[in-house]
Amino acid sequence: MAKKKVLKTNAIRLIEQKKIPYTEYTYEWSENHISANDVAAQMAGKAGQIFKTLVAVGNKTGPIVAVIPGDEEVDLKKLAKESGNKKVEMLHLKDLEETTGYIRGGCSPVGMKKLFPTFIDQRATELSLMIVSAGRRGLQMELKPTDLAKVVNGKFVAIVATE
Template sequence: MAKKKPVKTNAIRLIEQQKIPYTEHRYEWSEEHSGADEAAKQLGQTEKIYKTLLAMGNKTGPLVAVIPGDRELDLKKIAKASGNKKVEMLHLRDLETTTGYIRGGCSPVGMKKLFPTYIDSSAETLDTVIVSAGRRGLQMELKPADLAKVVGADFVEILG
């Protein structure tokens, strides 16, 4: 039987180019179960799973929020942190054209452009976080500081 070839997404390539240590995690997904909650359930590491959300600021345009998978983004807090008066969630139909990623496989690393990125400050208390590696069913675990460095992120309180 042939060995499965490792998947090299844009996110993983970027992490490897920066020589950042990471661990891959794979899980089964389906159209109905492709979110952070499914990854957390299958990987058994709920507190480490962080989801990537895209929003639109009235001044900055697209911005990225990385928050715990079981929590909600506070639009007022991210607006303030990003220097916007108003922030709305990006329409799902615009996700792929904006980022190059699809729902359930959106990584904060390796988007088409480097957008202003904000990681919830809760991540700083963890040794590692698990975020999408750019494909459904594929996650990567790395240190929060390394994630922030590669995407130029700030740690801020953005939870609702």
């Protein structure tokens, strides 16, 4: 039986080009189950490490990227303040692929069409390894939070909604 060839994504190519160690994970997905919580359900023992990538638009900066724990919500006011914007709103889903090169459920903070200002929730600094999308539905990568920040020029900040 021939070995199945896995197509590399922009995210993985960039991580490898920068010689950053990572671990690749695959999981089953469907159109109805592509949220970070659905991924976590399939990656037992890793749920607390899974972060989702959200893209917003600031009134001054344009597109900005938020990387937050998979089970949390982004606080748009905090994100606006941290990013130097007065107002931030989520990027319309219809504009995601054109803006980033990625589709919903496969949006990685690494390897977007442009390097947008990226804000990683500070909870990532409490982990030795975190998991983010590797640029395709059904594909995740685990790496050090500091390595992720380095490759996307990210800043660790408090941007999740608190009760």
